[in-house]
Amino acid sequence: MKVSIQGNLASYSHIAADQVFGSEIDLLQRGSFREVFEDLKSGLADVTVVPIENSTYGSIYQNYDNITNYSVSLVGEVYVKVNFHLIGHKGKLLKDITDIYVHPVARGQIKPFELAHPEIKFHEHEDTAGSVKMVAENNMITSAGCASKMAAKVYNLEILEDNIHENPKNYTRFYVISRPEDEGEIKRIVNNEDNGYKTTFQFTLGSEAGSLYKTLRAFADRDLSLTKIESRPVIGTDWEYRFYVDVAAGMADEALNNALKELSSYVEKLKILGSYVKGEYVNS
Amino acid sequence: MKVSIQGNLASYSHIAADQVFGSEIDLLQRGSFREVFEDLKSGLADVTVVPIENSTYGSIYQNYDNITNYSVSLVGEVYVKVNFHLIGHKGKLLKDITDIYVHPVARGQIKPFELAHPEIKFHEHEDTAGSVKMVAENNMITSAGCASKMAAKVYNLEILEDNIHENPKNYTRFYVISRPEDEGEIKRIVNNEDNGYKTTFQFTLGSEAGSLYKTLRAFADRDLSLTKIESRPVIGTDWEYRFYVDVAAGMADEALNNALKELSSYVEKLKILGSYVKGEYVNS
Numbered sequence: 151m152k153v154s155i156q157g158n159l160a161s162y163s164h165i166a167a168d169q170v171f172g173s174e175i176d177l178l179q180r181g182s183f184r185e186v187f188e189d190l191k192s193g194l195a196d197v198t199v200v201p202i203e204n205s206t207y208g209s210i211y212q213n214y215d216n217i218t219n220y221s222v223s224l225v226g227e228v229y230v231k232v233n234f235h236l237i238g239h240k241g242k243l244l245k246d247i248t249d250i251y252v253h254p255v256a257r258g259q260i261k262p263f264e265l266a267h268p269e270i271k272f273h274e275h276e277d278t279a280g281s282v283k284m285v286a287e288n289n290m291i292t293s294a295g296c297a298s299k300m301a302a303k304v305y306n307l308e309i310l311e312d313n314i315h316e317n318p319k320n321y322t323r324f325y326v327i328s329r330p331e332d333e334g335e336i337k338r339i340v341n342n343e344d345n346g347y348k349t350t351f352q353f354t355l356g357s358e359a360g361s362l363y364k365t366l367r368a369f370a371d372r373d374l375s376l377t378k379i380e381s382r383p384v385i386g387t388d389w390e391y392r393f394y395v396d397v398a399a400g401m402a403d404e405a406l407n408n409a410l411k412e413l414s415s416y417v418e419k420l421k422i423l424g425s426y427v428k429g430e431y432v433n434s
Numbered sequence: 435m436k437v438s439i440q441g442n443l444a445s446y447s448h449i450a451a452d453q454v455f456g457s458e459i460d461l462l463q464r465g466s467f468r469e470v471f472e473d474l475k476s477g478l479a480d481v482t483v484v485p486i487e488n489s490t491y492g493s494i495y496q497n498y499d500n501i502t503n504y505s506v507s508l509v510g511e512v513y514v515k516v517n518f519h520l521i522g523h524k525g526k527l528l529k530d531i532t533d534i535y536v537h538p539v540a541r542g543q544i545k546p547f548e549l550a551h552p553e554i555k556f557h558e559h560e561d562t563a564g565s566v567k568m569v570a571e572n573n574m575i576t577s578a579g580c581a582s583k584m585a586a587k588v589y590n591l592e593i594l595e596d597n598i599h600e601n602p603k604n605y606t607r608f609y610v611i612s613r614p615e616d617e618g619e620i621k622r623i624v625n626n627e628d629n630g631y632k633t634t635f636q637f638t639l640g641s642e643a644g645s646l647y648k649t650l651r652a653f654a655d656r657d658l659s660l661t662k663i664e665s666r667p668v669i670g671t672d673w674e675y676r677f678y679v680d681v682a683a684g685m686a687d688e689a690l691n692n693a694l695k696e697l698s699s700y701v702e703k704l705k706i707l708g709s710y711v712k713g714e715y716v717n718s
Contacts, residue, residue: 206669211492317670362663363654366647379646381663385490386601 151339154178154186154195160279160301162434166228166324167199168300169432170340183212187220190329197336198327199228203378205321207255214382214394217325217352217423223333224350224424226326226340229431234260236311237282237302238294244310249273251281252296256315260296263314282307298434323429337426345428347400348377351410353417354384354392361416362393368412369397372405392419401425435623438462438470438479444563444585446718450512450608451483452584453716454624467496471504474613481620482611483512487662489605491539498666498678501609501636501707507617508634508708510610510624513715518544520595521566521586522578528594533557535565536580540599544580547598566591582718607713621710629712631684632661635694637701638668638676645700646677652696653681656689676703685709 153175155163167175178195180186189195200216203209217224234256238247249271252260256278264272275281281295286305294310295301302309328336355361369376378396383389399406401422414420437459439447451459462479464470473479484500487493501508518540522531533555536544540562548556559565565579570589578594579585586593612620639645653660662680667673683690685706698704 203667205667205671205673208495208667319670319672321672362660363647363650366650370647376646379665383487383489383492386603387489388603388605389489 151197152176152178152195154180154189154198156180156183156186156200158277158279158283160282160298160304162230162232162278162298162322163199163201163324164279165298165300165432165434166201166230166322169228169230169430170199170226170326171197183210183216187216187222190222190327191220196328196332197225199324200327201322202227202325203323203380204232205319205323206317209380211382213325214380217327217394218382218392221330222327222423223330224325224426225328225333225336226426227348227429228324228326229429230322230324231431231433232315232320232322233298233313233434234296234315235299235302235309236263236294236296236314237305237307238285238310239289239291240306240308242291242294242308242310246292247294247310249290249293250296251275251284251293253278253281256296259315259317259320262316263311279304300434321431325424326426327424333424340426345430346398347403347425348396348398348428349401349406349425350394350396350423351421352392352394352423353413353420354390355417356390365393365395365413365417368409372409374399374403374405374409394423398428435481436460436462436479438464438473438482440464440467440470440484442561442563442567444566444582444588446514446516446562446582446606447483447485447608448563449582449584449716449718450485450514450606453512453514453714454483454510454610455481467494467500471500471506474506474611475504480612480616481509483608484611485606486511486609487607487664488516489603489607490601493664495666497609498664501611501678502666502676505614506611506707507614508609508710509612509617509620510710511632511713512608512610513713514606514608515715515717516599516604516606517582517597517718518580518599519583519586519593520547520578520580520598521589521591522569522594523573523575524590524592526575526578526592526594530576531578531594533574533577534580535559535568535577537562537565540580543599543601543604546600547595563588584718605715609708610710611708617708624710629714630682631687631709632680632682632712633685633690633709634678634680634707635705636676636678636707637697637704638674639701640674649677649679649697649701652693656693658683658687658689658693678707682712 282301566585
């Protein structure tokens, strides 16, 4: 299984991929989401695992655009709890540490830890797992990085202090994405536990957000629960939006089929992006 | 009138501020939106003009977060049509130009122009109006920048070729924002023409997006037109969202008052962010 992700070994995308497919995968590590979707298109990858929203920072809009612009099927989802741990060399203690390397966003989340340790120098580093890699490979024995538990394992270091982050409810949701023609095959591998289904679809409305009401009514009238609604502007139009909706039901659900049929009579460019088993939560 | 913007002279924010307040203002040019909101808080500025959404790239999420996190009133709006013009030294023609400096995003929008001119070298420059400033101040006579008409005027250069961009429908919408206590005074200056009113409010819902339906119904039942709905995650919660809604009605409208009253019985943290005259469109 060739899996393309944006990020390095032990990144949160890697943790998501590991949760879904296990460790026996060929991991393609890319610098941008565009390259990840190109891997899927060209056949270099069988599947991709990309973040779609974070509970603190919001949606990853590039990936909403990517799932529209590339021909893809959503075949699964997974939630990663974003934890930050202080990671240094084996045998070291927090009191031995003089320098900490941390991603600017992570730094924001470990602010109380930084304030409690004025004796340590904090440096910003562009890559979360990469900060641990640097400390390991350069044998920086009084330095520490700040990343996931997997980063300590991958780079053979040790967790000096766990869960040093402030916000205990920081989750990133990932979509597992295949080419449409491989959908059935990949789903058989991804969906090992039946937690109930979700379906994601997109459509466009005119420039009046008011008509969204009619759309939602088609689902509310049938007791179908919408778990996420996102909108993105349609390029080249006057404030026309494309909507992305997640509904807690599978395509075998008759009510969902009826709601989508009703919807198709007054929205434009309705497209089912995928129907997949609800994701599990995994720690990091 | 002290107006704080993110950007430089002749930036699209400056064009928006100029449209609303005229050229007789003290312009504070800042590097970040945070600094702009701090200017308002500290009293360094009387008012700010910040982008809230672009018809091609979507919402400016930092500013949705800023209008919640700072104590502000929305007192106006303005739409700037984002045009790109090729700007060089007076008397020069397009055939004299060997080098063009352009912002990466603008470069994407002038792609056909670039492809049609393989004889010219294109360089990326981090600041749209700044590319014109550089060409002017360094007397780079065979170079050109790519920016608004105002940039040509401000830096005393000439438009060599106008409207070289590809997407003819690229608009940025700006909010005019004051401190709540200055709302009345600033509105008297901003709202010179009565185009009808808009009102913007925010509220939070539980984690079920389904209940958004009930919210929209309160407006649909009263024929109130919603022109924009945006959602942002509430930090520290499990997928709870804060919604931002623009409705095409003023606070003097009885139907709007009734809808908001109904809403307040089942949403949380309902807050009116402002009620203002609908914005004009201005070219750039």
